[in-house]
Amino acid sequence: MHDTLLAYINQHTTSPLTREEEALIIATFHPKKLRKKQYFLQEGDVCKYVGFIVKGAMRQYSVDDKGVEHMVQLYIENWWVSDRESAVMLTPSRYYIDAWEDTELLIATVADMMDLMEKISSFGKMTRLMDNRNAIASQRRLNSTISNTAEKRYEEFTDNHPQFIQRFPQHLIASFLGITKETLSRIRKQAMK
Amino acid sequence: MHDTLLAYINQHTTSPLTREEEALIIATFHPKKLRKKQYFLQEGDVCKYVGFIVKGAMRQYSVDDKGVEHMVQLYIENWWVSDRESAVMLTPSRYYIDAWEDTELLIATVADMMDLMEKISSFGKMTRLMDNRNAIASQRRLNSTISNTAEKRYEEFTDNHPQFIQRFPQHLIASFLGITKETLSRIRKQAMK
């Protein structure tokens, strides 16, 4: 179970983990299973955990005053999941995070995670790499939403995240793109020709 | 000139900088003046510098195939400016960054900046804090763009960035929000009633 995580960390750093470091990581991350639809985090709660997805698919979304869900993020295997805003600021979250499929996670508390970053230099490097990727992805997505039409955004999405198309239904992807499921349906119909 | 930067760093960390650390920072950051409209970075160039704005205002934007500019970010005093994607990945930038007002910067190369993060723990802490804030702000902005109407987004913007309203003309703010200047003009007209 932890092998996936250790391999992931080694893949994303230059110097491999020592035995001791591996042991520390294994001791810190606990397996957790979530059934489909089960919450990892609910709006109003403070996010205390960070999860690494070993198997499954999850989503993060806000719910507006009309009860409509807006997908802020989608997650699959080898993604880190948590609400950074809540975890860092220790404030109640604006978001829900739940399992879209039955999911296997490795979770650690935010505090333990920070500990690891200090104690294990590879781990710190890896998280900085993830931070960078995350920042870059956010920037691109933002740029795309303010610059492009829905059609172009969907096109970019399928290019950048072909895996997601397989795993999530269209109405979630529409929400992720900031459009309705009907509009996405029509865009796809157009594109087929 | 460097005082502003040193004060800023001390404000954002717990343990104050030592004399030696201050000296190292001063030696690393070079003053740079940009006249209004002068580029800090152009599309296609690799971003080699990180800047700290001591005085002035800047903007980062992409230009689409029709020649329309889309404001990805606006910057004023005490903001860090750079294209992270280009700087980290060493790839040609998708963006332009230029001075909106005559601006005074303190700049360092990306490599020197990384050096400082390692050598000065307060500096590393400060950058991690900035990374966190940045990630949180991006998340919020993304959530706002996919969830809200233009009107609501403008409202949130004025709440979150009242300073920007004073410094940037409406058409830049409209672009930042992903709408046209005409639409923003009409939204404001409505809101006045």
Add this chain to the structure above:
DNA sequence: AAAAAGCGTTGACAAATATCAACGCTTTTT
């Protein structure tokens, strides 16, 4: 001092997208 450029506004109209309701199909629950 004159000319040009930048800015915000308005009107008329077009295009993009949302809303609402309904339907058929599949999967899940009972």
Add this chain to the structure above:
DNA sequence: AAAAAGCGTTGATATTTGTCAACGCTTTTT
């Protein structure tokens, strides 16, 4: 086996936002 829920699609229509052109005002450039 039946009922319910989930999903994608379509049509009709409403709403939001964009486009284009014009105008007055201010600031900058010549």
